[in-house]
């Protein structure tokens with residue numbers, strides 16, 4: 501089933517074209533890595549899909565809905581910048597999510613927060629970057645969404661903890677959900693990815709299932725990335 505369908509997407513910031521006629525079709529039930537160099541448009545694309553950027557041209561559909569209230573109800577978006585109020589405790593953040601999102605499971609969030617070793621009474625200001633990322637992931641993944649858009653979710657997490665964190669992301673995941681995850685940490689993400697979309701200059705350069713790409717090219721996705729962008 502098609503989860504995301506994009507045709508001819510163009511997004512300009514003033515005179516600068518950040519997304520330049522992008523086409524992409526992604527089906528449900530897979531974890532897709534959105535990969536590409538700095539500034540190629542990954543965050544911009546995720547923001548359009550999340551409904552956070554509304555001025556664009558082209559066709560964008562998420563389970564048949566243009567980005568807007570109906571799509572936001574089924575999309576869990578984890579932006580790259582911190583979006584939670586600094587002075588709030590994790591308990592307060594959990595309450596906010598409970599109030600905002602009918603598909604949010606407080607039990608699941610508390611379970612993940614405990615699993616990550618975070619105390620829910622702590623204020624966000626007292627958390628390190630990596631701890632904060634873990635908290636944000638716990639909240640975003642505790643919605644029963646159809647589509648998860650995760651923008652660089654583990655960039656601040658230490659290498660030893662990344663694996664555990666990734667396993668926690670996919671634990672209890674609805675097999676019909678789509679996760680689109682932008683990252684530069686390809687080597688770390690590769691074990692959980694089903695497919696990838698490589699971007700360059702606001703377009704999709706290459707897409708495919710990771711197993712197909714690895715056998716066709718005889719390279720890991722990490723090595724393929726280095727070759728493509730050399």
Ligand SMILES: Nc1ncnc2c1ncn2[C@@H]1O[C@H](COP(=O)(O)OP(=O)(O)OP(=O)(O)O)[C@@H](O)[C@H]1O
Pocket residue numbers: 513516518536537538539540541542543544545
């Ligand atoms: N608000 C903005 N105003 C003007 N230009 C912007 C704005 N946001 C992004 N851009 C430009 O659009 C292009 C795409 O940016 P974007 O953040 O989508 O890239 P990215 O692929 O996520 O990069 P990175 O890997 O560094 O996070 C960049 O050239 C960036 O400078």
